[in-house]
Structure formats: C-alpha cells, structure tokens
Amino acid sequence: MSESHPLPLRHFSQLHQALRDGQEVALVDLREEGAFATGHPLFAANLALSKLELEVPDRIPNRQTAITLYDNGEFYDERRGERKTTRAAAFLKSLGYRDIAVLAGDLAGWKEAGGEIFTDVNVPSKAFGEWVEHHYKTPSLTANEVQALQEKGANVAVLDVRRFDEFQAMSIPGGVSVPGGELALRLRDVVPDKKTQIIINCAGRTRSIIGTQSLINAGFTQPVAALRNGTIGWTLAGQTLAHQEHAHYPALSEDSRRIALKGAQALAIRAGVRSVTLSQIHEWQQDPQRTLYLFDVRTAEEYRAGHLTGARHVPGGQLVQETDHYATVRGARVVLADSDGVRARMAASWLAQMNWEVYVAEFKEEDFAEQGDWKAQVAPAPAVESVTPEQLRHWLAEGSTGVVDLTTSANFRNRRIPGAVWTTRGNIPQVIAAQPEKTRWVVTCTSGLLARYAVTEVAALTGKETYLLEKGTVGWINAGESLERGESVYLENAQDRYQRPYEGTAVSAQAMQDYLDWEYGLVAQLEKDGSHGFQLLK
Secondary structure, eight states, rough: OOOOSSSSSSHHHHHHHHHHTTBBBEEEEOOOOHHHOOOOOOTEEOOOGGGGGHHHHHHHTTTSSSEEEEEOOOOOEETTEEEEHHHHHHHHHHHHHEEEEEEEHHHHHHTTTOOOOBOSSSHHHHHHHHHHHHHHHHEOOOHHHHHHHHHHHHHEEEEEOOOOHHHHHHHOOTTTEEOOGHHHHHHHHOOOTTTEEEEEOSSHHHHHHHHHHHHHHTTOSSSSEEEEEEEHHHHHHHHHBOOSSSOOOOOOOOOHHHHHHHHHHHHHHHHTTTOHHHHHHHHHOOTTSSOEEEEEEOOOOHHOBBBOOTTTTOOOHHHTTTHHHOOOOOTOEEEEEEESHHHHHHHHHHHHHHHOOEEEEEEOGGGGGOOOOOOOOOOOOOOOOOHHHHHHHHHHHHHOEEEEESOOOOHHHHHHHOOOOOOGGGGHHHHTTTTTOOSSSEESSSHHHHHHHHHHHEEEEEHHHHEETHHHHHHHHHOOOOBOOOOOGGTTTOOOSOOTSSSOEEEEEEEEHHHHHHTHHHHHHHHHHHHOOOOOOO
16 A cells, blocks of 8 residues: 555554553454455454444444554445545544544555464454463363263263354254353352363363363362363364254352352452442543443343443353454453343453453442343434335336345345345445446345445445335345345355354364364464463462
8 A cells, every 4th residue: 555645644563552552442454354354463353344334333432532444455446446444434534533544554564564464353362262271271171082071971061151042053962051151150050069070162262261261260169171172173073063952051049149259259359350330430431532341241131121321232251252343442441240240250350361451330230220132323324215125026027226235145145135236335336337237226235224324325326216125125025025045146255254164064174173273373473463461360
C-alpha cells in the first residue's frame, strides 16, 4: 500500500508499544473470516466490512476509541478504486467514531516491521491455552489411555466443556455436557465421588486445558486431567465418537455452590480480580476515555429471567475461548456478573491472567431487573421500499429481476430463493456487475436485517430499482414459496466463515493433525511476538 493514503497511518511500532503498555487498541481486520484466518496480528479483531452495521456498536462501544483498519489490499469496488478501509472509515465516521487510521503498509507492512503473523481464529485465547499448559504443566491423558480406563470399568467421568450444541454434534462415548463456565460451580453435583478420575474434553485443546486447570486452580482435590487433543485426538486414535447425546449436568445444589464459591473467591484474590459497585459501573459507562464491557456469564435461561441493565450475555467458558470476538478493544475494562459468586470469579481469574483489567460486579438481587434475551445494538438503518414474496415471485417469472442474498454461505446452501445469487457485502459490486441485463434488484438475507443496509448500496451501484424483500428469506419460506437447495457456483471459495478443523466429522485426518501441530507452535510464536502480557498465577 502506498504511503500516500487519504486516511491517517498508524504504524506497527506505535501499535505494538501500545499493546505492551496496556493501552486500548482496536486493530480491525475488515476481511471475511475465511481470509482473516489465513493470517493476522495476534490481537487483530475480525470485524468484516460486510457486517459492520450489525457488530461494531457493541464490539467497539466507545466512539473515542482509536481504531486502526486494514484489509490486506482488498477492494470494495475495483472500478472506482475504493478500498475496504476507505469505505469502512467513512461509515465509522458517520456513526461518530473520531479516531480512525489505517495500518501503515497493511498486513505486509506489519510483517516487514517485525510483527508476528498468526493463522486461524480466536488466536489470543488458543495461544493462552497453550501458554497455560506449558507453564502450569496441566495434566492430560491420551485418547488410548482414557478408552482403556473406560473399557476396564474404572471410576472415571468424562465432562465435555463445549457448548451443548457442539456436544450433541459429536462427543466422547459416556461423556456429560458441562460447559466450561459451569464446570467449577456444578462439579460436586456432576461428580459427587471425590475419588472419581475426571476427564475434561473439548474438540481440540484449549477448552479442555482451561477446564482442567480451572479445577486445579480453584482447589478441587479430585484427580483431573484433560483429554489430550479432545475429539480430534480421539478420532486420530481410530476411536468412535458418539452423536446426538443428551447427558447434561443436573440441577445445582447449595452444597455444590458453597464448595465452588470458597475456591472461586480464593482464586479471584490470587489473580488480583477486584469487585466493583453498580454506581462505579455506571460512572465507567459514561467515561469517554475508556471502553467498558459488561458481560453476564450465566446460562441463557438465567439471563433471560433477569439481568443487569446493559449487560451482554456471554457464557463464561465461551468468553474465555473467544475473548477477541466479544472484547474487541484490547486493553478495555471488563466487568463480569453472575448470581452465585462463582462463574464470574472463575472467568475473571482467567481474563486477569490474560492481562485484562477485569472486575466482578457487586449487586443486590433486585438489580437483575432487565428481562429477556440480549439484543444487539445496530447502526441506524435507512428507510427503503420493500416488496412482498408474492410480488417477487411474479417478477422472477418475468425473468428480468435479480435477487441478491446476503445470508451466510451455509444458509444459502441449505435453502434459497430460486435463481438468487449469493455474495458478501464486500463483493456486491463484482456480483452486480456480472449481471448487467437485470432491470430490477431485490435484496434479501435470512431475516432482512442485514439486507436493509444494502438496498441503497445496490441501487447506487446499478442505477436501477432496488427493493428489500419483506421479512427476508424467512418471509419467503413462511409464504410457502419454492426453494432451491445444494451447491451453487456462487459458493465456490466462500470466505464468509472459516471452517474449523475441529468442527464436524467431514474433516481429513491431515487437516486435524495440521491444526494440532499449529497449536503446539503457539507458545514459540507468543514469545517472538512479545505483546501478549500474559501473567499466570504464582
């Protein structure tokens, strides 16, 4: 990228030093997740141009935050020479963000200046997990060792700390779903026998390492070990996975909570986690100089029944696993809330070791006054003209109307309007230009929310009538209209989502092994990078 850029430049040296100093840094990669996974700085956050309107208000809540953009040389519109950074900066300024710059030299400039490049997604958390195992010597057992214990009828309990939907997709035979944020709180209820050998598993490595070490750090005395390499290791060992299992942790007892609370309180003190009052939280929410994230780390059902006003629901285990996604501004303040005194402290103990300024909220029961599911903040949407499914069906029959679908590639493969073209927002100009014969365009997505932002965009690019499909593709389906399914030329090399090597069963053994080898190398990469600031317990 030329150094003559219409936006201010921010250099590797400035950002790297700011990270080392613990300052707030929002380094934003505007590419789709698939491209982001091919390489990025450690603390870069993937915030694709395609979904800025839906994600940036919550992920970068303070309009004073210094934002640095990069796109690895990708264009939004090549004909006009408009880079993704240029378009994103204009949009962010329209929302009131004031301090916007681009990364000098783009991604290549970061590397040339000596910056380390990391592949995959959620890398800060995964690298932290490897750092934890390396320094704590977290105990683990191989797949063969665990299976041997099961086959001889040993007193073992396999606890799966992933989300329940992941557990149902594939699990270790005999396993029980106990998502990581619930593990310490519910352990005594799930495994009442203190002599039981506990095996913690996830799909790969990170969550099983963190889950195992959580119990050790919190003072539980049962023998505990991670299943080395999780379901990947189990599969590579030639062993069979279970599917659609339902074993789940039981209702919480006061005894289990009491035991967990004692350990969590001691651990939080060791980790330097502080508590904060609601009045102080309210002051911080008005502080223009700092970013604040307020997370409720309980289950979705508990959150729905009542939570602190302004708190976002993120289960504690997922927050530790995907910190970069939820707390996009590195160096921000983080406040966690729960109703039991355990889950927030356990998650906070890990965030503190990841070098976050993290607190646990103090409150009264009546402060959980807000009810319902969490609702994302979104950018103001333009007023656009919509069209009913019935009218669209008539237009499609005439043959000159095009449909642009902005849903995920997975949803488009599963069900779509006949003849629709799929694209991400960042590739709209290219897709539209390939169909100049269309005299009218209709824009859709699953619900119509994202599509609404693109209607005026498509109209400006084409100079033709453009409409929003009323209630999106869901509205089309509810109206009983016909659908197409399966592969499409538009899905070739879809980049909207990175296919994790630990998801599903249709992953090659080589891809799984390559992923494990990558994880093994993260500690060395962290040491070369030098900006992580991880501080483990003494």
